[in-house]
Amino acid sequence: MERLSLNETAGNAPPQQPQSQQQQHRQPQQNALGPSAPTTSGPPQLPPQMFTTAAQLLDLTDTRFGPPRREETDWCVAKLGSIRYGRRKRPLQEALAYHKPRLRWRNLVANLVLQDTIERIYAGKLYADVPRGIFLVRGENVLLLGEVDLDREDDIPTTVTKAPFEEVFELKKKEDSKRKQGDKKRHSELQALGFEPEHSGEILF
Amino acid sequence: MSFFGFDTTLPRDRQQGGPARGFFENPDPFAEVARAQALEDDDGIDFEDTYDGLGDQLDDDQDAFNDDTFGGGDTGAAATGNVGRDFDFFGTTAKVADVIGEEQVRYALQNPSAAPLAAQQRAAAPAPATTATAATTTAKRTGYEKYSDPGYIPDLQAKSSVWGVSQKKPEPIPAASRRPMMSLEEVEAQMRQRSQAAPAMPPQSIPQHMAEQAYLPHPQYPQGVPEGFPAIPPEYLRAALEKGVLPPGMPGLPPGIPELHGGPVMSGPPPMHIQQNQLPPQTLPPQGPRHAGPPPGPRQQQQQQQMPPPPSTRGPNGGLPVITNPQQLMHLTEEQRNAYLVEDAKRAKRNHKIFLLSRGNGLMTPQDKNFITRIQLQQLVAAAGNVADADPEAVLSEDFYYQVYSQIRGAPRQHPHQPLGHFAQTYLLQTGNRLGGHGNRRAFQSADNHMQRMQQQVQRAVEAAKAKPKNKQLIIEGSLGKISFSNAKAPKHMLNIKRPDSSEGPRPKKVQSDLSLSDRKSILTNIESVYSALMAMEDMERTMPPPPEEGDSEAIQEHMEWRQKVHSLNQKLWRALKVMEPIVPNSTTPHPFIAFLSYPKGKKAIPRIFRHIDQEQRVTILTMIVVHLDSLDVVRLAQPGPGEAQPSVAVRESIDLFSLAVMPSLLGYVNEAPFNIIIGLLGLVIAQTHVQSVARTKVGLGILTMLLSRAEIVKEAGQAAERDWQQWVEKFNVLFDTLEPSLADIFPGAINTGDDMYVWQFLAAVGIGASPEQQQRLVIAVKDRVMETVGYSKTLPADMASLRLGNVNLFMRAIGLDVELLG
């Protein structure tokens, strides 16, 4: 997370400009943050814990940022059961900041643009990759967003083997319908006891 | 006025505009794209700007790799449709600028022949614009032509030109020069020399520079940065350096895109580069304000921000010597060379991946992200009203656990509105040394309380914003669907259980059935009301007004009111405790207060209660406990059942809790209690309880020890009146006589079962107060246990043995003996 101060003027104001007195006062405390805190010479900045998760997602955009250094990252978006596996991710702020910035910022949702996506489906002991292209994802639909480790990426678990898409897809369809039936039954039983079924079993699986 | 307060003037109205326009100062970034591309087409800045004439000296026969290096050679540049992709190097150049800077110098120093290159670049840049109207004429190419192609799928790639902050200055690299190479050290040395002589920097290119810059209004390129030169990634360059030749581009990549994309390989700031970028405008006094470079300070800073020095872990060959020229590789041992090559291959693979990912980099700069985050914060803060004077009480109620927890486990904060000190104390007191083991771990987290407050404010702002919409969902025009407002405060209901109508239907048998169940319920309710009274009192304590000064009637009034409130809360607490409920002898249900104490949270409340009640209330509680010693769970259940060595685990835990939570409070009172109260309490123990069974429990013995030792201290201090003392001795004798037969049984189980220290403490307390005759009887009663322990301790490791013997000695010394005497 780029560290910020709330009062910094927008754009590229010279950081050396004297900030408000309050901020000046803050400077020593900033330095007391501990060994992990990078020593910056700019204006006093807000610590990362200041930002809750949604804001921290900005962290995950493609560019590099200051220490500790992080490599360019791969991303995958998972709808838990079926994983959309992509190579890029970027908050939609980036793309939509041009068009509808108000909407974006008011809702604080990290909408995503995924580029060069590959959908990887798993079924049984098989998996298949399907190139999918570009995705625009509304932030509220993101259930899980994972950062792909560049080194680990190549180590596909030995328990699964690559297979033609059609084969895996057929298998997957069977698995899904089987699970859906089981879920349906369970949900109807749970509902009788007063548990509201969530997502009707559709979204999660 | 635009929404973000950007300058919305069009570029043509801005010809006299200031330096480096940041991205967010532009009203329509896509217009910038178009304009940037128009500028690219103009060529003026692209090449002539920086052309130093060296191209004339290039060897014609060294062109073999030009296409690999520059991406498709003439074709890529001539076909304007391709430019969009081929000339997009910001993502890489931003990261390799320092290397490029060095390369640039190296090139300038060592390669005097650049003619073919120049020719190529001319081709790449069509008809140079020569007048100042360049920017105002319509762009030859808008950048959107591709969209007219129905089959075209746009690729999301960064155009560095939109930012107006591209301070990098990529420079052509001699494609396949086989001229003698300088080592990196040499280059660096020369760079250092050069940078010292900085003002004279832009060597022979100055006139051209001046000419071009004077004519061309290009706010996008305040430093005269040419756009359109391929950036050579550092890894690539390094490889070239090592091998003395630039290898051909990797197959399968679109031409013109750098094959590799690594971080800066050279560490340290690139002072040379920065100065170089800024020099042309600075050394050209007659130019208009638009050419004045930004002040060096911020620029430099910005640059460093964007290109942090690589961490040491990314060094290319951990442990291996840094390879800077091919000869060096020759000198290495086989092993080292292999390791180096393996490392190199790994890095190359990784870098290749990184490169593949890097094509869209830079679309969002750190500044952009900062900006967005700041906007978010500002909106949040604005939504919550003036959060600067937020009510600390509200923060506390919202975030109580986190606040107090970080107090307890973190470093103390110097918060101006610090309301938590005594809270932390409350919970610290409760279990003693919580700090153990957590001392430093969290220190950094709460170090900056200012920041923490900000965080709370943001969080509350979010809350406020969330609370606003009354509808459960919202449909925003143009959005794809509904936005629902189930949130942290009003989550979606997951349980929907129909409650049976209270008026009809069979009510579960509740009335006549389980009496103990309702008892349990009422006890737990009591405990909760005690806690709420406690917390109210703790809150009152925090809001205590400063002690009033004489004559300040208002302050006195305030203080009086406060005291009144505290008093009524105290009464509330006292009532909730139900200490004063009448004692029903031989009742099957325990007294409410004793029942209160039978729950762990009841026990835990005692220390906090004692801080808020007066001495009289304390003695009442103590009396209650003493009177009901028998029925106290920790006494009643502590007798091990037949055939069991010790009580069950749950009971032991409960005893430990009682000893930790309740006993210190009682002891604290007893240590200050007047003697007659001690006498009275001892009398109660004897009269109201079954002393022999009480004495078999840890808590029972503890209370007796407490009373006996207090009496001894009073006597030693000479505070006991003769008559009182007589009374005490009377009571003591009764106790002694009652206990004597069962003295051997008060030890917990066999010699090897656990801790018997509290028994020795008790015996010591008895021993001190006993008459010589009683002491003798005492010795006889416990002689066996003493000898047993002495014998047993010989089989134990030294430290444990001395512990056991120490316990025994506590007693022995009390009656003037020592285990040493026993041999």
Place this chain on the structure above:
Amino acid sequence: MLFFSFFKTLTNQTVTIELKNDIRIRGILKSVDQYLNIKLDDIEVLDLDKYPHLSSVKSMFIRGSVVRYVMLPRSEVDVGLLEDATRRGE
């Protein structure tokens, strides 16, 4: 807000999260927000054979609504304080 307040104290602790589709993930809790969205670092999927989907992932953001359980280190929870915090929430 109690849960948010509570989870905040667990940042930088190792927790195990069970999702509603049974995947269990262990990792370091980096941050949490008011929706109880969670950011995990250095993750490890406990039943990787069964759920290979996340094998190459090193850190992740999890939407709060798909979390079933968060298993946390006992030593990092102050029960007494938590009890009082719960009482205050009324």
